[in-house]
Amino acid sequence: HVQLVESGGGxxxxxxxxxxxxxxxxxxxxxxxxxxxxxAPGKEREGVAGLYLDGxxxxxDSVKGRFTISKDFAKNTLYLQMYSLKxxxxxxxxxxxxxxxxxxxxxxxxxxxxxxxxxxxxxx
Numbered sequence: 001h002v003q004l005v006e007s008g009g010g011x012x013x014x015x016x017x018x019x020x021x022x023x024x025x026x027x028x029x030x031x032x033x034x035x036x037x038x039x040a041p042g043k044e045r046e047g048v049a050g051l052y053l054d055g056x057x058x059x060x061d062s063v064k065g066r067f068t069i070s071k072d073f074a075k076n077t078l079y080l081q082m083y084s085l086k087x088x089x090x091x092x093x094x095x096x097x098x099x100x101x102x103x104x105x106x107x108x109x110x111x112x113x114x115x116x117x118x119x120x121x122x123x124x
Contacts, residue, residue, distance in 0.1 A: 022095030050106025
């Protein structure tokens with residue numbers, strides 16, 4: 001099974017920045033679509049950003065222009081660079097890998113089998 005470990009979360013004020021990292025093992029990293037998701041208390045898990053094999057990216061409308069998803073192949077690490085953070089960005093952020101199906105797109109939790117335990121982002 002794929003193993004994913006997120007880091008880089010924290011508490012920031014509105015307008016601040018964070019960079020989340022996800023290190024992967026048990027995965028053919030260079031041949032895997034990956035994504036970032038978040039979940040706020042009382043809400044469903046939401047797709048934030050996805051990265052396809054050809055380098056195409058997809059973002060939920062609410063973060064377009066503020067967040068960037070990228071990979072470092074040498075380090076087997078996925079990143080989410082977040083700028084201009086807003087209180088509504090608050091939530092537990094999860095890295096996802098090991099595609100189950102692409103029928104729903106990479107912003108659907110159903111697309112992935114593998115999940116990390118999450119890193120908390122709090123914006124006040």
